[in-house]
Amino acid sequence: MTAKTHRLFLTFGALMTLGLAVFLVLSALKENIVYFYSPSDIEETHLSAKRLRVGGLVKDGSADIDGLSATFILTDQNNNISVRYDGALPDLFREGQGIIAEGKFNGDIFIADIVLAKHDETYMPREVADSLKQKGLWQGGSPTDGASQ
């Protein structure tokens, strides 16, 4: 085999790999990106059937935990969202705590299948802290003050 056909084969192989990788990446990004919204963003835009994340504070007195199913209200102090979650809530799920819920809307109720609250009492997910700051409702220090892991 000559060096020329050799190079041709290798170039072809490299292009194929690259093409495959680009295809995989693009199709995976298209399907697997999850956007983050605050309760007010959701009020302003229209609810869609897409998978998304909402973040805010768990409204005081709203959490109703019954066995392995919980309902609570997420708030950014302007707007509220009702969330239902079937599963074990994380340790630091408390009323007044900033959390992120991931899932889909079913009518007006957000059905979450993931609820994230971090290990640290003082921690607030960055997205939640940012959206509270935008609304001028931020109290306290830097969002990642408390070290997590």
Added chain:
Amino acid sequence: MIAEIGHFALIMALVTSILQASVPLIATYHASLNEYVRLAVPLQLLSATGITIAFACLLVTFITSDFSVALVAQHSHSLKPMLYKISGSWGNHEGSLLLWCVILALYGMVFACTSQALSRITHTRILAIHAMVSIAFLAFSLFTSNPFERLSPAPIEGQGLNPVLQDVGLALHPPTLYLGYVGLSLAFAFAVAGLLDGRIDKVWACALKPYITAAWCALTAGIALGSWWAYYELGWGGWWFWDPVENASLMPWLAATALLHSTNVVAAKEGFRSWTVLLAILGFSLSLIGTFIVRSGLLTSVHSFASDPARGVFILGILVLAIGLPLCLFVWRGPQLATKKTASFLVSRETGLLINNALLLVSTAIILLGTFYPLGLEVMTGARITVGPPYFAATFSPVMGIAVIFMGIGPLLAWHRGRISHASMIFIICGLATGGVVIICFSLGIEPAALAGISLAIWLLASIMSDIILRLKPWRSAGFGARMLSLPAPQWGMWCAHFGMVVFLAGALGEGIYQREAIQRVQPGSVISLGPYSVTFTQILGLTGPNYQTQTAELALYDDRGNFLSMMMPEKRFYPAEKQVTTEAAIRSSFLGDVYAVLGDGDDNKGYTIRLYHKPLVSWIWGGAAIMVLGGVIAACGRRRKTPLLVSEDTV
């Protein structure tokens, strides 16, 4: 006093590093100054001593709980067990940075005292480049995150260490991981010095190989330890979360793996020289990016320490210099390195390694994109998104799958030659074995993804086994022992490391496909069934640890015939000093799988949430990593052929 000694030692180390990076380097370019080249080794020893003293001082302040030092006051507590006082010294930003510097200095010292095969000039230049890396990190430590800052007045008690970090995992994981990250700095120094020399050859590659192998082993072990720690400590039941910080350690690992393989081509055939230099620069840049991700707080992560933008900017500066300058040098000097025309054949070991390198880099790029895409999108459009595990499963896994196919082919091919015939028998065996397994699995109705994974593992296993058998020829008893001994250690090391991959795949498949879980809210006395097991929740206890109180569930584990296996005691710990709660999972490990229990929230009225998982083969994941590390150790420590010029035909 101790803290001031440490601070002073750190400044001395910076000064000696600056001297080391300048005087001997300039001397290598002027024959009249040749005497000064001799300074390189003593200066390296001096700066290593300085950094080691500084680190020892930091350890002393933590051990003696000297709360007048700000760092100790923020991260330690007099009631903390001694092990965590010591490991707490690197469980924070400033301390971990000092640890980074210590390891950097130790690598430099080992290199200064060994690697005599290199010419004096090259040796000196490598030390000088390595010292430049030291300067960057020492300056970073001194100017943005000085660990020895005092507090006045000194508090009476420290604020304690994040309880999640109070674990033996923290004593082991960061130092091992850093040993890997930092080891790539030597590869970087070798690459830049090689560009300065305008010469990269077998001697260069053979001198570099032990360091890359060491760094790769440490990186593998560090990542595996981190994953194991997350598995048992976080209580989430997973072993890999595609978290930015995990990705940050996986990217240098992939680059280091590619580098490890490409260096062998330089050592054997002097091929891939420019490519190897680029990979070395890339590998170290990726470990800097890893540091940048963790330290800047730019990407939110379960791992993030407290963050500070000034530090992020400083590391970004280091990153730009560390990538930019060598690349300019590469553009200038690179053409001199272009591979000699050796016209190797398409079917050869070289091609196999080229494909390996290409696939490893593509997968690195995939992870890099997935990690930074959310950041880029937020900067450009303001939209906030998450790229989660499904992205990585859909992109990384197929590419690595192809890499595993070639892992089964490449090692069977000979260097340079263009024939496939002598390996064809192995391919037939492997193909038949894989085909047989596929048919069995298919008839059992296993889902396609699992089927693909299982057949890949079998393919790789069959290839390794038949390669060993064909080389040792056990059917010819005469000279069997001699044949075994005549195979070079790196060959055994490669088989071992590749076999580790098989074990890892088996573990990942077992855990991923056959995991069972049960989540229930129950009262004491209830029975939960989990696949072949049943678990009786007997009672809830309140216990007291050295610096925490617990709520502990007592679970009795039975197998399907009702035999008692063991008691499991998952707990929730409350740390009064830090006012934090952590979850401690109870894990019953066995060769074939783990039972994993976590206690959630609850009280006597509503019952307690208990999460149970059965994870078949999960320990094989870390076992596989351990076997890979063993392979690296065998390759690095085992008997080598005498002179570098002879390392050629059979070894990878």
